[in-house]
Amino acid sequence: MKTILVVDDSLDIQASLKFFLEDEGYLCHGVLSPDSALDYVAKNSVDLVLLDMNFSQNTTSGAEGLTAIEALKELDPLLPVIVMTGWATLDLAVKALTTGAADFIEKPWQDERLAHAIKLQLNTRRDKQDLARLTQEKQRSIAPQSALHAYSTQKQQVLSQLENLAKSDMNILLTGENGTGKSYYAQFIHQHSTRSRASFIALNMGALSDELFNSEVFGHKKGAFTGASQDRLGAFTLAEDGTLFLDEIANLSAQSQAKLLHVLEERKYTALGSSKVLENKARIISATNADLSEAIANELFRQDLYYRLNTVEIEIPPLRSCKDDILPLANQFLTSFCKQYDKPALSLAQCAKQALLNYGFPGNVRELKHIIERVIFMANGQQITAQDLMLSATTSNNKPNVQHTVDMTLSIDEVIEHALLSRLEHFNGNASKAAKSLGMSRSAWYRKMSKYDAV
Ligand SMILES: Nc1ncnc2c1ncn2[C@@H]1O[C@H](COP(=O)(O)OP(=O)(O)OP(=O)(O)O)[C@@H](O)[C@H]1O
Structure with a gap:
């Protein structure tokens, strides 16, 4: 529900606006002065302000209102401020609009005109927010993935488990070796959840220092620290009521773990340099290739955070234990790379198939993909041989080879x-x-x- 802040020194006017606005389906909060309005906007989520222009007795110039518009816009540039005054002049209306007001309404107001102006400004604000969010999301979200392929019974079982879990709001922890496709499975969960129309935001925790963590996860206001030249939306804000994927979660420092735990417990956070409390509505999927029990035993990972993240824990199996995936995936990659590099179709000779089936794939599906990409340029003729694959010798028990x-x-x-x-x-x-x-x-x-x- 949208919140409207009424700033007026008359309690009667506040009461009658409140009555009207609540009837229109808005939440309404009233304050008596511009200072209280600034304080309220700094600490709470407000979608629109209705602002009187004169507050001290016997003033009708509108100067107090103009100063308040400037201060409110400084605090939140996208916040629409609709000015309402009983002392309307053309000059004041022009000044208010050039100072940053979104609209100008004379008192006594007409309900229909006011309702229309509010609706219009809320829609404009939403469009501007969407645009800002999309721009930042585009810069940070991971590239859209190609389809997730699963042929073996093991992988099919994991997918059907995830499809069921996706419908819930539970936080999911994905474990498994490097390159098993955990980020693909995270997107699969998002796509099969009721949040699929909202954003999917991915953050690699392994690459974040403590300073970057704050900015990337919670966002910052312009001027919050040296170099913060503009507002930045954090991952929780970008994800909104979608999915936030925290990759390489075991690599978070103790300090960042404590901050993340706090948000997950309280479901609230603030951007750096802001006192506004924001609500976290995102579903968290996290992933790691580390052994978190060992990390907890070694006091490198907080147990309480672990329990917050792993309402459900699913292990993505390594490629060497899903033999039925190897050849179909290899063929899949072969087709798509031949197309990408405009090469004639290639196929795997029997010896190449056998070599792939015997290989341990320490880098899992990622490694298989790289092998196939490389072989396209190494193969002589249309059939790929075992030698073309340039695999290292494998141990007989299918363990990865050192x-x-x-x-x-x-x-x-x-x-x-x-x-x-x-x-x-x-x-x-x-x-x-x-x-x-x-x-x-x-x-x-x-x-x-x-x-x-x-x-
Ligand atoms: N089932 C799959 N179908 C198609 N491609 C896959 C599949 N699983 C993994 N891949 C490929 O393997 C690559 C690695 O996947 P991803 O980055 O999700 O692995 P990961 O488990 O998150 O690895 P890390 O632990 O190193 O972050 C992807 O770029 C993708 O190309």
Whole structure:
């Protein structure tokens, strides 16, 4: 329900506007002075202000109203202020509109005209908010994904479980190794939920410092800190009543964990530099490839936050335990990359199929996708051989292989990608340990990994 703030020093006028506005379906709050109005707008959600222009006795110039319009617009540039005065002159109306008022109404007002003006200004505000949100959302939301493919019984079971859970409002924690497609499954949940028409906002926690966390998650006001040159909407605000996907949740610092826990408990937050309390209505899906029980035991992750996030916990199985996915996914990627690079259709020779089925895929579906993308440029002829795939030898028990032979034909990017994957494999998919062993910070690790996902 929209909230309208009435600023008028007459309690009679406040009461009669309240009566009328509530009848029109709005929530109405009244204050007696511009100072109280500013205080109220700074701390509460207000959708529109009806502002008297004169407050001190015997003044009719409208100067107090003009100052109030300026201050209100400074506080919230998108807040519509409709001016109402019994001392209307053309000059004052022009001044009010050029100062930032959205409309000018003479007292005594006509109900129909007032109702129309309010409706119009609320619609304009909504359109402006949508535009601001869409612009920022476009800058930050993850690229629309291609379809999620699941052929094996294991993956099909996970999908049907998620489809059922999607209908609830429960927070869901997705676990699983790197590259199993957790962000794809998060979008799948959103698309099958009752929130599918609202936004899906994704944030990679592994890449956020504490300072960035505040800004990205809660947003900031212009001037909140050096370099804050304009207002920024936070992920909770952008997600609104949609879905907020928090990837790599185990990598949050203790400080950021405490802040996130507070929002999840209170369902309220404030942007940096603002005292306005905002409500969190988003559903949280989080994901991690880390062992959170171990992180809790080592006091690296808060148990209370874990319980807030994992109302339900679903593990996405590694590719090596879903053998029935390997060849259909490989063919799927083959078709789409041949199309993307305008190459003639290619197929997998029997030896290549067998090699893929025997391989351990420490980097899971992401790695399979990269292998297929690379082989398109390496294959001679229309059939891809096992050799073209350039897979390292695998262990017989299908566990990921630690040894990678360095092929002298690989580019520097491919050598780095191999190094990252083999280190990940060595640490059983634990990205924090893999990063540490390479002398990299967690955020540098995630930046590198996402670079190779994008190659
Ligand atoms: N079921 C699937 N169908 C099609 N593509 C998939 C599937 N699962 C994963 N992928 C591909 O694998 C890549 C990695 O997926 P994603 O980034 O969601 O993995 P992740 O589990 O979140 O990895 P990380 O833990 O490293 O963040 C995606 O870019 C996508 O191309």
